[in-house]
Amino acid sequence: MGQKTAIGSLLKSIGNSGQGKVVPGWGAVPVMAAIGVMLLIFLVIMLQIYNQSLLLQGFSVDWNGAG
Structure with missing residues (x-):
């Protein structure tokens, strides 16, 4: 058997409430x-x-767009 502590009793009471x-x-x-x-x-x-069916002005979707 394990030891009973105040913290353990508190956590058990609120855990299954x-x-x-x-x-x-x-x-x-x-x-x-x-x-x-x-x-x-x-x-x-x-x-x-991403599929370019919605185009944003000044925003390109390609692998070099971040640089």
Whole structure:
């Protein structure tokens, strides 16, 4: 058996306090859906810039563009 410490007891009490509890309703689903949609839009814009189907003035997409 291991030793019992005050820190161990404190961490054990707060670690399992929410286990098995389910909040009724949608919870964080709308927030996660909004973040997912924004990420999708960002990735589509990046893909369009890379494929040059969305052209930005003064911005070239090639291997020498950073130098």
